[in-house]
Amino acid sequence: MTLGPRPRALLGVLREANAELSGQELHERLKQASPRHGLATVYRNLRLLQRSGLVRCRKLPNGESVYAPLERDDHHLTCVGCGHSEPLPICPVGTGGLGLTKVLLQGFKPLFHTFEIHGLCRSCQQSEPLAHG
Amino acid sequence: MTLGPRPRALLGVLREANAELSGQELHERLKQASPRHGLATVYRNLRLLQRSGLVRCRKLPNGESVYAPLERDDHHLTCVGCGHSEPLPICPVGTGGLGLTKVLLQGFKPLFHTFEIHGLCRSCQQSEPLAHG
DNA sequence: CGTATGCTGAGAATGGTTCTCGTTCTAGCA
DNA sequence: TGCTAGAACGAGAACCATTCTCAGCATACG
Numbered sequence: 001m002t003l004g005p006r007p008r009a010l011l012g013v014l015r016e017a018n019a020e021l022s023g024q025e026l027h028e029r030l031k032q033a034s035p036r037h038g039l040a041t042v043y044r045n046l047r048l049l050q051r052s053g054l055v056r057c058r059k060l061p062n063g064e065s066v067y068a069p070l071e072r073d074d075h076h077l078t079c080v081g082c083g084h085s086e087p088l089p090i091c092p093v094g095t096g097g098l099g100l101t102k103v104l105l106q107g108f109k110p111l112f113h114t115f116e117i118h119g120l121c122r123s124c125q126q127s128e129p130l131a132h133g
Numbered sequence: 134m135t136l137g138p139r140p141r142a143l144l145g146v147l148r149e150a151n152a153e154l155s156g157q158e159l160h161e162r163l164k165q166a167s168p169r170h171g172l173a174t175v176y177r178n179l180r181l182l183q184r185s186g187l188v189r190c191r192k193l194p195n196g197e198s199v200y201a202p203l204e205r206d207d208h209h210l211t212c213v214g215c216g217h218s219e220p221l222p223i224c225p226v227g228t229g230g231l232g233l234t235k236v237l238l239q240g241f242k243p244l245f246h247t248f249e250i251h252g253l254c255r256s257c258q259q260s261e262p263l264a265h266g
Numbered sequence: 267c268g269t270a271t272g273c274t275g276a277g278a279a280t281g282g283t284t285c286t287c288g289t290t291c292t293a294g295c296a
Numbered sequence: 297t298g299c300t301a302g303a304a305c306g307a308g309a310a311c312c313a314t315t316c317t318c319a320g321c322a323t324a325c326g
Contacts, residue, residue: 065282114251118189
């Protein structure tokens with residue numbers, strides 16, 4: 001598989017970054033190197049890299065998608081109140097995967113997984129006396 | 134915690150449904166019972182129910198959110214090519230949770246989790262000779 | 267009865283992402 | 297070098313699920 005210059009630059013920015021980046025943020029950074037780099041191209045190449053198994057993606061509560069290199073395996077704690085999301089240093093899946101049987105996958109080729117715990121952060125618990133119980 | 138009539142109807146529709154429903158679908162169904170039920174109210178009450186620990190939510194690749202009762206614990210296999218998502222009858226988290234330490238949670242109150250395997254479905258593997266390797 | 271508070275519906279606004287389409291780049295070839 | 301076909305690109309418009317705004321209505325309470 002050969003990557004064109006645009007996708008390669010995109011992947012480079014993602015790998016240098018120490019956090020997940022959104023499409024908009026990636027666009028900002030890529031424009032610094034090539035000012036005419038378009039937003040559509042950013043999203044086009046993000047899809048390409050994702051299908052190629054080089055980039056992973058997840059959606060934040062506010063609707064934007066954030067991207068990271070596939071090899072980074074972070075999971076998250078996300079507040080359903082304020083939408084704040086922070087890394088969670090655990091992974092429920094061993095390195096060898098879940099031992100998914102071929103029966104379960106039925107020809108599906110896994111590339112990456114997302115695991116997220118949703119709940120209420122400390123400050124949203126205080127401001128919202130709704131918590132069930 | 135007391136639920137008003139609108140949130141209660143919403144939760145009822147979700148519990149009757151045998152699949153996750155989007156905000157738009159919920160609106161459609163709720164209008165059948167009360168034709169003037171507004172879309173804003175659907176989303177308002179979805180947020181309310183989510184914060185109350187009664188409803189869970191996840192985002193599909195096409196950007197819409199789908200909702201289910203908290204007690205339903207399904208996970209998914211989602212194609213990064215076509216966006217198709219189907220239930221996966223496994224859960225990486227035991228009933229007792231992950232044994233998350235208080236140190237990790239730092240006051241965060243977990244309500245539910247999402248687990249999703251992203252990859253390429255059989256037909257997207259065929260149409261896209263991109264697969265890395 | 268009068269007022270405060272909260273919930274609601276209708277429609278406008280928002281904003282990340284995708285689409286359109288004319289242009290530009292690249293590869294292959296003579 | 298000059299030419300052509302096809303792929304990739306950029307700019308801006310379009311899309312659409314969701315959120316916001318705000319006036320109207322219901323309920324509770326004095």
